[in-house]
Amino acid sequence: MPTDAPSNLPPVLRPDAPPTHSVADLAARFASDVRGDVEGATLTGLTLATADLRPGDVFVAVQGVNRHGAEFAQAAADKGAVAVVTDAAGADVAAASGLPVLLVEDPRALLGDLSAWVYSTGRDDDLPTLFGTTGTNGKTSVSHLLEGILGQLGVTTGLSSTAERHIAGQVVVSRLTTPEAYEMHALLALMRERGVEAVAVEVSAQALSRRRVDGIVFDVAGFTNLTHDHLDDYADMREYFEAKLPLFRADRSRRAVVCVDSAAGAEVVARSEVPTITVSTPALASDQDAAAAADWVVEILDERQVGTEFRLTARDGRTLTTLVPVIGRHMAANAGLAIVMILEGGYAWERLVDALDGGRIDAYLPGRTELVSGETGPAVYVDFGHSPDAFEKTLAAVRRVTPGKVVMLFGADGDRDATKRHDMGRTGVEGSDILVITDHHPRHEDPDSIRATLVEGARRARPDAEIHEYSPPERAIIEAVALVGDGDAILWAGPGHQDYRDIRGVRTPYSARELARRALREAGWPVPEPHWPVPYPDDETPASDPLRPVYPGA
DSSP states (O other), rough: OSSSOOSSSOOOOOOOOOOOOEHHHHHHOSSSSEOOTTOOOOOOESSSOOOOOOEEEEEEEOSSSSSGGGHHHHHHEEEEEEEOEEEEHHHHHTTTSSSSEEEOOOOOHHHHHHHHHHHHHHTTTTOOEEEEEESSSSSHHHHHHHHHHHHHHHEEEEEEEEEEETTTTTTEEEEESSHHHHHHHHHHHHHHHEEEEEEEEOOHHHHHHHHTTTTOOOEEEEEEOOOOOTTTOOOOOOHHHHHGGGSSSSTTTTEEEOOSSSSHHHHHHHSSSSOEEEEEETTOOSSSHHHHHEEEEEEEEEEEEEEEEEEETTTSSSSSEEEESSSSSHHHHHHHHHHHHHHHHHHOOOHHHHHHHHOOOOOOTTTSSOOOSSSSSOOOEEEEESSSHHHHHHHHHHTTOOOOOOEEEOOOTTOGGGGGGHHHHHHHHOOOSSSEEESSBTTTTTTTHHHHHHHHHHHHHOOOOEEEEEHHHHHHHHHHHOOOOTTTTEEEOOOOOOEEEETTTTTEEEOOHHHHHHHHHTTTOOOOSSSSOOOEEEOOOOOOTTSSSTTTTT
């Protein structure tokens, strides 16, 4: 919902030298009616949110859940907007700002096309090669693997994922899994301006439903899987699945690569409207016949703490062997999907073989089964997985590389799909030796109630299991580390790369990765230097820092 309140989110990324258009031209192309004088006015950008508005922008006012964006037209005018695009319901309110008002039937539905025109990112031959990946689990991993492999080929890359945005080496924290349409087109324009040759984009179901990728045609679309999640946004799994299918239409992509390890993948192939290649990992596939018939097969060769070695083989006999630097058969499946997507994007097989065969993929996957502990002592992995399927796969991967016991630590999102919480508790307790339940993003829900539901699901599955409950998570990780020793492992699922917790609408600074390192150090275990920025050197951490490994009553 648009607002004139200051934003605590990272800034919208835009080109340094955006194209300039006349407002009259925009009106002629898109508006059904114009109120006010547009002659001589020019624009260089557009936005839905006044917090992101810059002088020269067009302000697009849409109907929100509680208020109409047109109510913020005066704030937009005060910040330098040159016009308002809105619907009939917002026209009179917007006109009071004195800005020219361009009427359209549905500004939200038009936002992608508007953005593509403003930033010249429509069906443009000089855009980077675009890779878009959807699915419940693995989207972020595939996106980072795509970027890493392309970098090994010498390609200048861009990335838009749940974790981060990358522009030719510059790293920025992400706002949403998939940005709003105006942000996405501005980001693509900036990438083109900086010489990016290929871009990996994580495409959520919500992004497709809410038209955040309108106006973009991906050169290659990828599909990972479909599992229980997001039923706070969709009525059931069928509706959730249908929300992902538009990515595989000819107006959204040119080619597709689909993992067929699940029945959902087979249906995507059957309903895809673009040329489609299939990939399967028999070690994960629910249908072995479908796996055997795939165009490409991922064979797991070895699993160890430094990563997962696999062989990728085509039906025509082409093959390469490499290592993905993350544990888990599902991560090898993600890497196989990424390699085939790159091949379908027009990059030569010989280049991929030269870069990867006999070696390893050079990719950093922030918060994806990320090992934050040292070479001795317990292994501690921080992961972003927050669905029962993700728990099951990741716990199994941790189990296969852990000689001792496995401790599972997690919480659940508040104000999100509550129907999966019992299954989260069940899969967590079934895959671990000890379960520790804590808080995650409570948002506006009661965290005690969330934890109680998770514990209930776990107790139903294993009444005799060792289950602990601690709040807040700053305490929980200290208690979890106290339960393990050399050769054991902790999987802390949920927070992953995130640097905040949402508590009653406030983003509280927080890093599970850093909290885990500090808890290990306090217990006397060595820890490596982090890949991520830390807020303070260890000897300068103020007592008020929420990342201090201290909990109430300690």
